[in-house]
Amino acid sequence: MNISQDAAERLLAWFRENGRHELPWRQDRTPYRVWVSEIMLQQTQVKTVLAYFSRFLSAFPDVCALAEAEEETVLRQWEGLGYYRRARQMHAAAKKIAEERNGAFPETFEEILTLPGVGRYTAGAVLSFAFEKRFPILEANTQRLFARLNGLEIPVSTGPAQKILWGTAEDWISERVSDASPCALNTALMDLGSLVCTPQDPKCAECPLARECEALRMDRTVEIPVSGKKMLYENREEAAVLIFRRRMDGKREFLLLRYVEGEWWAGLWDFPRTQIHSEDARKELADFVWKTTGLKVQAEEELRTFRHAVTRYRIRLRTFCAAEFLKDAENVILERTPAGGEIRWVCEEELETFPLCSTGRKIAELL
Structure with a gap:
């Protein structure tokens, strides 16, 4: 899709008025805090993470404190968040950072990707939010938003769809579109997907990008994004x-x-x-x-x-x-x-x- 500077300005204006600026991990964007929050937010709702983030940071205020903790202590602090492999991988990653970098968080995409449990999205989020580098991010909310903006009528999990969606994410943070910080642009897109472009009953009348939305033009916001096969229990x-x-x-x-x-x-x-x-x-x-x-x-x-x-x-x-x-x-x-x-x-x-x-x-x- 073609993204205009005007669209970026409308997005950022909406974000200034409606964004979730109060979230605790947005108050002090250190690499460690961003990383912890992003791992917690994987497959977990924001309202659930809110109850755990501050408690976890109090127990392990920095990467070295996390590295030095016993695994049982880490798991006890994580208890209730589910998907416990995330906690074990985070603990292993903290040990790697402490041992190989004396506790200094890596600052390049390639280095961050070597950490256990870190993929393309998390690495990009840390670089964008903590280091203000122009890296795209694609998670549940922006994936849904980009699928509708593109009018994408193929399952979002397929290779061709992912290529289009990541391409859209890259376009949004390009300097051609806006000289605003990549942190602001990525965060605005995530909040728009979470608060307006919702899975059911999207609030299209409130969307600053409604005029760019192909799904709205085709009257297919209910059908898009297209999911894959439903899980059989x-x-x-x-x-x-x-x-x-x-x-x-x-x-x-x-x-x-x-x-x-x-x-x-x-x-x-x-x-x-x-x-x-x-x-x-x-x-x-x-x-x-x-x-x-x-x-x-x-x-x-x-x-x-x-x-x-x-x-x-x-x-x-x-x-x-x-x-x-x-x-x-x-x-x-x-x-x-x-x-x-x-x-x-x-x-x-x-x-x-x-x-x-x-x-x-x-x-x-x-x-």
Whole structure:
């Protein structure tokens, strides 16, 4: 599409009046703060990230503080944001920056791309927002906006569509269009996509770029952007069990298992949990615990059922409580450990500090 200087001026005028200038990561645009915010915002809504960003920065105020932290501490601060691989990759990237650059954030596109978990969009966002360099960015909001402006009638995830969309992103920040900062232009485009060019019921009457919009001209703002195939969900039955023992001082300790690399929630902890394939969830759960830990338990009282989704699975998770171990804590010995995994008895009071998966946290709240 051809972008005029007048269109850029209208966009920036709208942004000055309506942009989300109050967002905390826009107050002090250091490379570290921009990077943290962009990783958090991947596949996560702004309103959700708002509750975590300041807390995370308080715990890890700079890249070296993040690098020096234990992974469990990082995951605990991340808990609730989901997609925990992001946190582990961010931790690995912080270590790389601390070790190779003495904590100084890289300033070139090629160097930033070498960081774990960083792709073209995130690298461009850091360079644009923190360093005021002319790098395009394409994320969910600008992708939708550019698809409508171009009247793009092919799925946005395809190679040809991505080429057009990235080309549009580059055109918008070119000096030919505007001498305004790339940070202002990119941020304005993101906010316009988020606040006006919304997925449903776009506010076309309020859009400063309405006269440039091909989808509006064709009366196809509902159909555009064109998505790919919809995900087909599969139902899945699971069960978890609370296993505890009583310490000499009367306090309870609960059995937790840590997920390993390649599993959902890798690096996080959970109560013993397994997929159920039959009508007898209690027996399957007891068999799983025996094979995994060497403990013979009986799932007795059923506590609560949780429903949630992970990738393509819609999961029904039933939770049970096992009979209490009456032996002293020192005498209840785990006879085996999952391959590559870890098992630990954790005092009830310490559960709050443990990085649990989201449903594990909900189970802990039943105590």
